[in-house]
Amino acid sequence: MQVLIVGGGPAGSLTAIHLAGKAEVTIVEEHPSAGFPVQCAGLISESCFKELRKFVSNRCLLNKIKGAFVFAPNGSFLELRGRSGAVVVERKILDAELLRKAADDAEVRIKTRFLNCSKNKALLSGMNGREVLSYDIIIGADGVASTVARTLNFPRPEILPAIQVECMFEPLDERMVELYFGKDYSDCFFAYAVPIGDTSRIGVIAHSPQLYFKNLVEKHPSVSSRVKGRIIELNAGAIPLKLVDFVKGNAALIGDAAGMVKPYTGGGIYYHLVAAQVLGRTFPNLNEYCREYLKKMGKEYRVGEKIASLYTVLSDEDYVNLVKVGKGVEKLAHELHMDSPSSLLKIIPNLAKLLAHPRLSAKLCRTLLSRF
Numbered sequence: 263m264q265v266l267i268v269g270g271g272p273a274g275s276l277t278a279i280h281l282a283g284k285a286e287v288t289i290v291e292e293h294p295s296a297g298f299p300v301q302c303a304g305l306i307s308e309s310c311f312k313e314l315r316k317f318v319s320n321r322c323l324l325n326k327i328k329g330a331f332v333f334a335p336n337g338s339f340l341e342l343r344g345r346s347g348a349v350v351v352e353r354k355i356l357d358a359e360l361l362r363k364a365a366d367d368a369e370v371r372i373k374t375r376f377l378n379c380s381k382n383k384a385l386l387s388g389m390n391g392r393e394v395l396s397y398d399i400i401i402g403a404d405g406v407a408s409t410v411a412r413t414l415n416f417p418r419p420e421i422l423p424a425i426q427v428e429c430m431f432e433p434l435d436e437r438m439v440e441l442y443f444g445k446d447y448s449d450c451f452f453a454y455a456v457p458i459g460d461t462s463r464i465g466v467i468a469h470s471p472q473l474y475f476k477n478l479v480e481k482h483p484s485v486s487s488r489v490k491g492r493i494i495e496l497n498a499g500a501i502p503l504k505l506v507d508f509v510k511g512n513a514a515l516i517g518d519a520a521g522m523v524k525p526y527t528g529g530g531i532y533y534h535l536v537a538a539q540v541l542g543r544t545f546p547n548l549n550e551y552c553r554e555y556l557k558k559m560g561k562e563y564r565v566g567e568k569i570a571s572l573y574t575v576l577s578d579e580d581y582v583n584l585v586k587v588g589k590g591v592e593k594l595a596h597e598l599h600m601d602s603p604s605s606l607l608k609i610i611p612n613l614a615k616l617l618a619h620p621r622l623s624a625k626l627c628r629t630l631l632s633r634f
């Protein structure tokens with residue numbers, strides 16, 4: 263059976279790795295290498311990295327992370343340390359090594375762009391001009407702007423733009439991520455700083471992210487004085503906001519193409535890894551791939567979407583109060599796992615009891631527990 267995978271990012275490579283020995287796989291990747299341009303902070307859980315280490319070396323490991331400082335707009339912050347540690351990886355290396363591993367069993371064609379497809383034939387444009395490739399199954403792993411999804415009329419998720427820079431920055435702790443909330447720093451999501459040694463990756467996910475980025479580095483009461491020196495790397499990207507239908511006949515989507523990201527952070531790599539494992543297990547039954555993935559991850563998406571909806575429900579004053587009253591309950595964060603939004607449900611009853619702010623408490627519970 264011939265499988266065409268469009269896209270040599272993590273979703274495409276992990277899919278090929280998990281299909282090894284089950285089909286004749288071709289990956290087409292439009293760029294000369296995977297992981298470029300970088301549109302990622304590189305933060306993944308330790309457990310996700312442990313799984314990826316089966317396929318890649320330690321070379322991509324940049325930093326180990328213990329937890330996160332969650333900032334209210336006035337500069338006050340909470341310290342949260344979850345059940346899992348995290349690591350920061352260099353995507354240029356991770357993606358290149360994953361693609362190399364995929365090439366053990368699959369044919370990899372770089373500098374080859376998928377243009378469109380019809381009746382099990384794909385039109386490609388590569389180094390030797392245009393060619394037609396026949397397939398039995400096509401997998402769109404071609405990212406948030408997926409051409410495969412558009413060609414085959416899959417529903418498309420709404421997307422949110424993001425910008426990220428790498429620059430000299432003094433983190434409060436070089437093993438802690440910083441998350442910045444408030445209407446001046448994102449209208450609907452958050453901003454962040456991920457430390458990687460002397461530099462940090464500072465990003466904003468928002469409508470008009472440039473505007474909020476400027477606010478963050480020039481006006482934020484804690485951040486503005488800690489940004490030092492010039493920008494080393496600037497990247498723009500987008501995150502999908504919703505999981506969409508991802509199987510249709512002999513075609514399937516995976517990764518950002520399917521909106522497979524944690525709804526309240528936009529982090530995708532763990533979600534793609536799980537999808538590739540499920541696809542490998544259920545192949546060639548694509549409907550089973552869909553059913554199993556939703557069975558395993560559906561609750562995580564539902565809870566994750568509720569958490570994400572808090573970003574537009576909470577006011578600046580609520581964030582300030584959250585940090586104030588949260589000081590006493592920081593230890594509850596030990597129950598949380600960064601890959602599992604539903605781990606939050608376990609602590610909600612305690613959280614509500616401990617929160618000394620009834621209005622905020624009611625707002626959190628109303629948003630997080632509705633329709634469960």
Ligand SMILES: Cc1cc2nc3c(=O)[nH]c(=O)nc-3n(C[C@H](O)[C@H](O)[C@H](O)COP(=O)(O)OP(=O)(O)OC[C@H]3O[C@@H](n4cnc5c(N)ncnc54)[C@H](O)[C@@H]3O)c2cc1C
Nearest residue numbers: 269271272273292303304305376405499517518529530531
């Ligand atoms: C600013 C930002 C920060 C992020 N930070 C994190 C983070 O810290 N942790 C985390 O887990 N996730 C993070 N993410 C999300 C993560 O980067 C994505 O979920 C992940 O890169 C998606 O992988 P993918 O393989 O689905 O798509 P991509 O990585 O986009 O790969 C798709 C590949 O398909 C190729 N392609 C596209 N179209 C075609 C075509 N027509 N023909 C051939 N090839 C094609 C592209 O060249 C690309 O190599 C972040 C995203 C953004 C925007």
